[in-house]
Amino acid sequence: MTPILELQSLEIGYPASKDSQHALVPAVSLEVHQGDFIALSGANGTGKSTLLKTIAGIIPSLDGKILLHSKPLQSYSAAEKALLVSIVLTEYPEDQFLHAEDVVAMGRYPHIGFWGIMSASDRHIVAQSMESCGISHLKGRRLVSLSDGERQKTMIAKALAQDSPLIILDEPSAFLDYPGKIELMQLLKQLVKTSNKAIIFSSHDLDLVLRSVDQLWLMAKGQPLVTGKPEELVLSGQINRYFDRDGLSFDPLLGHFIPERKKGWMVYVNGHHLHAKWLNNSLLRHGFLLSANPDEELHVACETETFTIKYKGKAYICSTIDSVTDKLMQLCANEISSS
Amino acid sequence: MTSENKMLKQLILLLIITIFLVVLFVMNLFFGSVTLHLGDVWEVLTKQASASDPVKWSIIMQFRMPQALTAMLAGSGLAVAGLLLQTLFRNPLADPSILGISSGASLGVALLVLGFGAASGYAADFSGWLGHIGIVMASFSGAMLILLLITFLGRHLSNTVSLLIAGIMIAYMAGALVGIAKYFSQKEDLQAFVLWGMGSFSNVGPNQLIFLSGGTLAGLMYSFFLIKPLNMLLLGERYAANLGLNVRRTKVIILFLSGFLTAVITAYTGPIAFLGLAVPHLARNIFRNSNHIVLVPASVLLGAALALFCNLVARLPGFDTSLPINAVTSLIGAPIVVWIIMKRQHLYTTSN
Known part of the structure; x- marks a missing residue:
């Protein structure tokens, strides 16, 4: 099976000045296949968002290759890319009269003609995407009137309507309450299972990702990105190393971080x-x-x-x-x- | 509410506005310093020029008709320019004049009208065909200069509010330059420029109407081709790019088109405030929709209607002269914007 996404010695970061470039982490080489459910985790400011935005083609890479279906990302036009990768970001449209259904319908834009008129099958896909995300009842509601969780689901339904084999989500759980986070994970898992897409999302919520995903990518400042099953990374002590912070350590027994204490009864x-x-x-x-x-x-x-x-x-x-x-x-x- | 139902409702609304527009247009032909009767207007419109009363024919065909058409074109064009900019900047306060584009047009015209006089030593005559082309070119170049500056700043200011503030500052600077040009100008030129600055729909004769309508209609037609990109931009630039939009090119096209419309219209009518700001808001609130497939035609129709309404107010029957149109549009447009902003506060809390 050919991978959906392949990273070959990819270097990410922002050009520091005209001559020198500063990569956030050592070159990354990875493969993502159909049906993968991947969390990208690491402390704040380690470059999770930068990596995802680079993969989605929002910002350029410094070096190395990104292959989508074995072809370099740059060789696709914007319109072709829209059919292969869809994104869900932390930002929301704030227009007053933008309705949830309009937003999801825009997911069909890469598939439809110049005037943006949808066929019956497009409308069916929009309805189905909203159904899958459990937001059919929000159809006629304005986006600004929705809760954070409902808005997040609307943006996910948009990505679903876009019908790309790869969906990338940047910190999708950031503004959700805890039950909302669990619900989100369940929704994403369900989507991977039923539609056979690959989903990559970033989260610094280690608790959540450890219990949700099959595959974890860990990032830390200046260290090579490591991948593995959550359990392997816990047992090998990688989690502790990658979330290194003075006075805190990951307790593998409890599955979360506790303050380091050398003395105590x-x-x-x-x-x-x-x-x-x-x-x-x-x-x-x-x-x-x-x-x-x-x-x-x-x-x-x-x-x-x-x-x-x-x-x-x-x-x-x-x-x-x-x-x-x-x-x-x-x-x-x-x-x-x-x- | 099913989407078919909604579409039908919006089509009916568009139809109602069109009827309003026709009524306002006809009213513009009736009212003025001389009030005509229904029969007079009908006679002039249906009969040959030679067969009707020459005075009435002249009032309608040479003055009121071009004036009403100019108002419609200006209203539509400025409304669409405002809509384009509001969507591009995702800012409800964006409009051609606030971003300094109108000021740029003023600066261009000031430099031409006032500078010509200062350089040659006598007042220039800009009433001829060449003069009009000159003013259009000057207005357009001035607007474009500001546009380029704004676009350049837009690349370095990712925050749209900063860009807006920069636009306002540029408008001040253009205003200051206009002030300097005024200071050194001939009295006759100055008067011509001040009159131009008050705005008027009546300076366009039947002959010049061709240029105004050609430019404006071309710009309006082009805006219909931008419906899908504009909708995508509502989601934000990153989402739009992910949906396959070439954001950079679209930005340039939108800035250029709104600048073009503003420049052409401002050249013929002088600066007209608030139409570009108020009409898109009016359209959104009447149709309760953000889809540009509705907003573009709605802005065209509402812009034309509001401009005709302002033109009527400016020539309230009983007055011998008409009020400066720029003042009237401000007096009517500004309260509309305030009303919408006050209404907006509740929009976040109520659901529909």
Whole structure:
């Protein structure tokens, strides 16, 4: 199967001055195939947006090649490119009387004639695109009156109506609330599955991408772009390296970032799955460290309704996560004052 | 509401506006310092020139008819120029005069009319055929000069608000240069220029109407070819480019076309304020639509109608003379813009 998109030693960035050019990251070589669902992640300012805009042909590359269906990107006219790549950006049209349906219909523009008159089949595709994104009921609404999430879906429906094999989204989850983000990921995944398109999106929301995508591209300033399955990148420690920030580290056990703490009381928690998870959460928030050692001095056993703290041969029974945390903090405070 | 229903509704609206336009046109033939009767107008329009009353024939065919046609052409052309610029800059305040294009036209005319007098030492006669071509060329060159400057700045100012501010500053500078030219000019030339600056639909005789209508109609027709690109630009330049639009070329075409329309019209009528700003807003709010397949024809019709209306107001029956048209369009256009801006505030919160 030939790849939809191929990057060969691509260098991205903005020309620093007339003579010197400054590439943001070392040359990138990659392939994207039909049905790929890819997240491009990295800290802010590492060049995610620049890479996506370069691939979409919005800004020129510094060096290297971008091949769309085995042909260089530059060899396509603007009209031909419109049939191969569609984009969804963070910016929205702000026109007062632009209706959701008009926006989606413009996705058909590369396919239709000079006057922009749509055939019945074009109108059908527009309706279907809106249906797929779950926004059929917003048809006659003005874009400015929609919520961020609804507007985002409208722009995605536009990209869908454009019917290109590759869709690129720049920070699509940026302005959405958390359930909105999950819903978006589900929608994109569904589109990849049913239409067999390739989708690449950028996001600095690592939590979200780890649980959503099949393939992750990681970028960090000046480092080579690494790719892999999310799980591989976590286990190999790449995530930690690529999101390097003082005082923070990625906890592979929890699947998110926690403040790095070198000192703190070690607590071993075992027992009922859900309660243990949220007790961990509370303990970390209060500065305790989680231990994997069952012989730890501080030990909490969780059951559905009760928590039993064991410390220096004594047992304390608590009924809420809050009281466990309080009790542990009290025990630690006593320990400090007695020593 | 299905889209077929919506289309029908908008066609009906266009038809209603066309009827209004015809009524206003006929009213323009009736009213003036001499009010004519229905029979008189009918007689002149249907009979041979020799068969009707020569005075009435002259009033209608040589004065009121060209004036009404000039008003329509100017209204349509300026409205479309405003629409083009508002869409291009995605800014509701863009219009030919605010971006300094009209000021450029004024500067060109000032340099020609006033400069000629200053250089030759006697007042120049610009009423002839050559003189008109000269004024059109001067107005057009002045407008183009400003346009080029704006386009150049547009490349370096990605922010459209900055570009707009730059345009306003350029307009001030052109105004200052006009002031200097005035200072050094002959009295007769100065009067000619001041009169030109007040704007008038009545300076175009039947003979010159050919040039005005040729240029304006060509520009208006071209704007119909831009419907699809204009719609794409509503999404923003990046989306437009992704939909296959050659944004840079389209920008140049739109700037050139709006500059051309402004230049041709301003040359014949003098600067006419607010039509270019108010009419596209009026069109959007009447049709509640952003699609240029509706907005372009709607701006043409509404622009013509509003200009005819302003022309009627300027010659309110009972007055011997007519008011300067530039003042009338400002008095009528500015409240329309304010009204729309006040209405806009609610648009964000109410859904339809």
